[in-house]
Amino acid sequence: MRDKKVCVIGLGYIGLPTAALLATNGYNVVGVDLNQHAVDTINKGQIHIVEPDLDAFVRSAVSASRLAAFTKTQPGDIYVICVPTPFHESEAVPRPNVDYVLAATRSLIPFVKSGDLVILESTSPVGTTESIAQVLADAGVDVASIHVAYCPERVLPGKIMTELVENDRIVGGLTPAATQAVSAFYRSFVRGAVLETDAKTAEMCKLTENSFRDVNIAFANELSLICEREGVDVWNLIRLANRHPRVNILQPGAGVGGHCIAVDPWFIVSRNEKVARLIRTAREVNNSKTQWVIERIKTAADEAQDLLGRQLVIACLGLSFKPDIDDLRESPAMAIAEKLLADGYNVVAVEPNIENHDMFQLVSLDDALHRADFFVILVRHREFIESNAKRKLADANALDFCGTLTLS
Numbered sequence: 001m002r003d004k005k006v007c008v009i010g011l012g013y014i015g016l017p018t019a020a021l022l023a024t025n026g027y028n029v030v031g032v033d034l035n036q037h038a039v040d041t042i043n044k045g046q047i048h049i050v051e052p053d054l055d056a057f058v059r060s061a062v063s064a065s066r067l068a069a070f071t072k073t074q075p076g077d078i079y080v081i082c083v084p085t086p087f088h089e090s091e092a093v094p095r096p097n098v099d100y101v102l103a104a105t106r107s108l109i110p111f112v113k114s115g116d117l118v119i120l121e122s123t124s125p126v127g128t129t130e131s132i133a134q135v136l137a138d139a140g141v142d143v144a145s146i147h148v149a150y151c152p153e154r155v156l157p158g159k160i161m162t163e164l165v166e167n168d169r170i171v172g173g174l175t176p177a178a179t180q181a182v183s184a185f186y187r188s189f190v191r192g193a194v195l196e197t198d199a200k201t202a203e204m205c206k207l208t209e210n211s212f213r214d215v216n217i218a219f220a221n222e223l224s225l226i227c228e229r230e231g232v233d234v235w236n237l238i239r240l241a242n243r244h245p246r247v248n249i250l251q252p253g254a255g256v257g258g259h260c261i262a263v264d265p266w267f268i269v270s271r272n273e274k275v276a277r278l279i280r281t282a283r284e285v286n287n288s289k290t291q292w293v294i295e296r297i298k299t300a301a302d303e304a305q306d307l308l309g310r311q312l313v314i315a316c317l318g319l320s321f322k323p324d325i326d327d328l329r330e331s332p333a334m335a336i337a338e339k340l341l342a343d344g345y346n347v348v349a350v351e352p353n354i355e356n357h358d359m360f361q362l363v364s365l366d367d368a369l370h371r372a373d374f375f376v377i378l379v380r381h382r383e384f385i386e387s388n389a390k391r392k393l394a395d396a397n398a399l400d401f402c403g404t405l406t407l408s
């Protein structure tokens with residue numbers, strides 16, 4: 001298997017770690033990305049995204065000449081597609097956008113040959129793997145002679161290099177032979193179990209996992225609104241309820257973000273509008289939690305402003321979609337900070353995981369504590385739960401939307 005050349009298309013948070021891991025496992029890997037800066041950075045043995053340990057893998061893979069990056073698809077024996085799958089936002093029920101997947105598929109048409117594996121890793125609506133085969137067939141590729149399969153990614157940003165190896169994987173081929181061939185590839189570098197199924201089940205499985213998370217977070221977020229009305233501390237309530245042996249409530253936050261949990265449930269809802277009612281409601285509950293946080297901050301800030309008789313400086317603590325990463329995609333914290341800025345509030349942001357930002361003045365936590373009058377904790381970053389910071393933020397009466405001051 002390791003004599004096969006792997007072409008990874010899309011070198012972002014999923015594709016680059018996968019390419020680097022394969023290369024350090026003895027595969028010859030070519031990586032492809034439309035982003036020239038990403039390609040140049042990788043070819044210097046460096047990384048253009050933040051992910052623990054990834055730099056060492058890329059450095060080692062590039063210096064051993066096992067990984068090289070290009071802006072155009074290169075010939076290979078195994079193609080792994082890791083391009084984005086966003087949604088069309090403007091619509092009432094957001095529809096998945098698989099244009100990147102189809103473009104990546106078209107890019108390999110000149111090279112794909114009998115016996116090759118074509119693997120889709122991007123989170124995709126049910127039927128996308130079949131669409132890939134259709135695109136290839138329409139271009140005259142003998143699809144019966146290649147193996148097309150879906151293998152979703154389940155990694156947690158911040159732990160990608162470990163989870164790529166340790167997590168169980170689902171492989172769903174368009175044919176049983178494709179499932180077997182692609183499973184053998186994953187077994188060559190994954191320590192977790194490789195579980196075999198068909199393509200549609202594998203596609204649905206990934207969407208189900210993220211919808212499960214979304215529904216459960218929505219329950220916690222809804223509880224936080226109920227508790228506010230009832231005068232109950234939601235963090236304490238959840239701590240106590242979770243002492244029941246069969247209850248495990250998640251923690252509320254400022255909403256749900258990222259390009260996975262906040263996006264993927266729509267891939268189910270858009271195809272099953274009449275029946276996916278709970279999944280849709282969960283999405284709406286989690287989105288409305290962000291609006292609730294905005295209103296809550298504005299009300300408290302306006303009251304404080306009236307009292308002080310001048311405009312406040314509001315410090316937004318955290319911009320990323322979850323703790324300890326630099327990823328701002330679909331981030332509720334970003335949406336909140338942006339809305340405050342757009343509504344004329346004087347906002348500074350503390351985001352220890354990024355160096356600069358077009359829209360926000362980024363300051364350190366200590367700077368913020370000196371300069372700001374009003375503090376809102378939007379993300380539970382490790383810098384904010386450190387005991388000294390926690391004490392200062394509690395003294396400053398920070399509005400805490402993610403349990404930073406309460407959870408141990």
Ligand SMILES: NC(=O)c1ccc[n+]([C@@H]2O[C@H](COP(=O)([O-])OP(=O)(O)OC[C@H]3O[C@@H](n4cnc5c(N)ncnc54)[C@H](O)[C@@H]3O)[C@@H](O)[C@H]2O)c1
Pocket residue numbers: 009010011012013014015032033034035038082083084085100103104107121122123124153154155156157259260
């Ligand atoms: N990041 C995660 O934690 C995670 C986890 C599980 C699944 N996923 C899924 O994996 C997929 C990729 O996500 P990501 O976070 O790596 O995205 P990303 O935006 O970080 O990276 C995607 C890369 O693909 C490149 N690209 C787009 N079209 C291309 C094309 N036609 N040819 C070559 N390159 C192209 C982009 O320039 C970008 O660098 C998505 O479907 C996502 O939902 C992501």
